[in-house]
Amino acid sequence: MSKPIVAVVGRPNVGKSTLFNHLAGQQISIVKDTPGVTRDRIYAEVSWLDKNFTLIDTGGIEPETKDIILAQMREQAQIAIDTADVIIFITDVRQGLVDADAKVADMLRRSHKPVVLVVNKVDNFEKLMPDVYEFYNLGIGDPIPISAVGKLGIGEMLDEIVKHFPEDTQEDGEDDRPKIAIVGKPNVGKSSIINKMVGEQRVIVSDIAGTTRDAIDTPVVYNGREYVFIDTAGLRRKSKIKEELERYSIIRTVAAVERADVVILVIDATEGVTEQDAKIAGIAHERGKGMIIAVNKWDAIEKNDKTIYEHTQKIKDTLSFMPYAELLFVSAKTGQRLNKIYDMIDMVIESQTMRIPTGVLNEILTEAVAMQQPPSDKGKRLRIYYMTQVAVKPPTFVMFVNDKELTHFSYTRYIENKIREAFGFRGTALRFINRERK
Ligand code: GDP
Ligand code: GDP
Numbered sequence: 001m002s003k004p005i006v007a008v009v010g011r012p013n014v015g016k017s018t019l020f021n022h023l024a025g026q027q028i029s030i031v032k033d034t035p036g037v038t039r040d041r042i043y044a045e046v047s048w049l050d051k052n053f054t055l056i057d058t059g060g061i062e063p064e065t066k067d068i069i070l071a072q073m074r075e076q077a078q079i080a081i082d083t084a085d086v087i088i089f090i091t092d093v094r095q096g097l098v099d100a101d102a103k104v105a106d107m108l109r110r111s112h113k114p115v116v117l118v119v120n121k122v123d124n125f126e127k128l129m130p131d132v133y134e135f136y137n138l139g140i141g142d143p144i145p146i147s148a149v150g151k152l153g154i155g156e157m158l159d160e161i162v163k164h165f166p167e168d169t170q171e172d173g174e175d176d177r178p179k180i181a182i183v184g185k186p187n188v189g190k191s192s193i194i195n196k197m198v199g200e201q202r203v204i205v206s207d208i209a210g211t212t213r214d215a216i217d218t219p220v221v222y223n224g225r226e227y228v229f230i231d232t233a234g235l236r237r238k239s240k241i242k243e244e245l246e247r248y249s250i251i252r253t254v255a256a257v258e259r260a261d262v263v264i265l266v267i268d269a270t271e272g273v274t275e276q277d278a279k280i281a282g283i284a285h286e287r288g289k290g291m292i293i294a295v296n297k298w299d300a301i302e303k304n305d306k307t308i309y310e311h312t313q314k315i316k317d318t319l320s321f322m323p324y325a326e327l328l329f330v331s332a333k334t335g336q337r338l339n340k341i342y343d344m345i346d347m348v349i350e351s352q353t354m355r356i357p358t359g360v361l362n363e364i365l366t367e368a369v370a371m372q373q374p375p376s377d378k379g380k381r382l383r384i385y386y387m388t389q390v391a392v393k394p395p396t397f398v399m400f401v402n403d404k405e406l407t408h409f410s411y412t413r414y415i416e417n418k419i420r421e422a423f424g425f426r427g428t429a430l431r432f433i434n435r436e437r438k
Helices: 016-023 067-081 098-109 123-137 154-163 171-175 190-202 232-236 244-261 275-288 307-318 340-353 357-371 410-424
Strands: 005-010 043-048 051-057 086-092 115-120 181-182 216-221 225-229 260-267 288-294 326-329 383-390 396-401 431-436
Touching: 005 016, 005 067, 005 123, 005 244, 016 043, 016 051, 016 115, 016 326, 043 154, 043 244, 051 154, 051 244, 067 086, 067 098, 067 244, 067 307, 086 098, 086 154, 098 115, 098 288, 115 123, 115 154, 123 340, 154 190, 181 244, 190 225, 190 288, 216 340, 225 410, 232 244, 244 275, 260 275, 260 340, 275 288, 288 307, 288 340, 307 326, 307 383, 326 340, 357 410
Parallel strands: 005 051, 005 086, 086 115, 181 225, 181 260, 260 288, 288 326, 396 431
Antiparallel strands: 043 051, 216 225, 383 396
């Protein structure tokens, strides 16, 4: 089941980052420490009561003039409308209600998305409450007073947010159509690939603002099987503000990947694999999604008999954290190998949902342990009593061990490799959980 997405929208200086950092707590998104690109946090995982959600900060660059502020806020709001299940609209009691707030509120109201109106910097509820009532004029519901700095009203705000989450519906669980997100940097050819793969079907897609996310999804029938391409409208909409492009592409990626079973990462063959590709791949890896890498524009490069090998090596090096990713060299322009993507999606889905019986799994484990001893520390050796698969999508294994302290990343990797040798699991991440058994 995919996690709900909550997006934060508001003018500069109302306290978006302060609130975001408080809610995000210690969780650090992979974006943060990646050099060269956006340094601030863009998304974070948040838990409140028994609910988990992905929080997205749509705010970006510092604006220079009033005009830019409004244009930027509209972009932010649009991104939130496209991607979020719930939108937090933050205003500032100190600055009061300003014209830009009213304009953005109109936009949000028309979208029919659930909006939680938050009035920040209410550091003293008794004294400042009268100033909060003014925000009723926005016409998007009851203003919720908070102080992001003073950590006041945060619980009430979170209660209001989670109220709007879609119920865990049965329907969602019964929908077994593979959901596919096509992601990648701008201009690598995502839209071109979608266009070719979806063909005529795409005309059906509605582009009216405020249509629900399901309406944006594009179902496609191929070889008698139905596939759903996620969020293609979001892909088509391009930011007018250049600096925002990268932030928005990451936000869209997180939103699309969250709902996908299989992610197709498109890389531009003429440019080669880059750090930014790795960052985007990381979003899918963190979430345990199926992974296909489509190296596009294969028509546009000069090739000899080593070209495929060289590209493969470079990609394996740069994306070394996901050796399981499937690779395909394609061209949206000529259509070369695009149809193979469907077969690959089927194969990856099969891997993601494969269950290995405990008995067979432990034969592999016993053999692996016999071939290479588990690590030891201060005279005490790791013992793995047995393992069992506890989940699919991604396949997740629990290993029962004598002492968790003795487990080591490289040994887990070794076991993972043995499991992959035996069962394949091509195109999907695997998860391992160590549990102590005394
Ligand atoms: P953003 O531009 O919307 O991300 O706003 P920031 O989070 O950077 O906050 C802008 C300024 O408002 C900073 O100086 C914050 O310390 C301050 N600020 C944020 N929240 C509060 C609050 O609850 N009360 C007060 N008094 N100041 C706040
Ligand atoms: P997106 O931003 O990732 O959706 O990329 P687009 O689909 O808009 O493509 C960006 C540019 O690359 C366009 O000018 C396309 O015509 C071009 N392009 C896309 N796929 C291919 C391809 O397979 N071969 C070549 N030569 N050009 C391509």
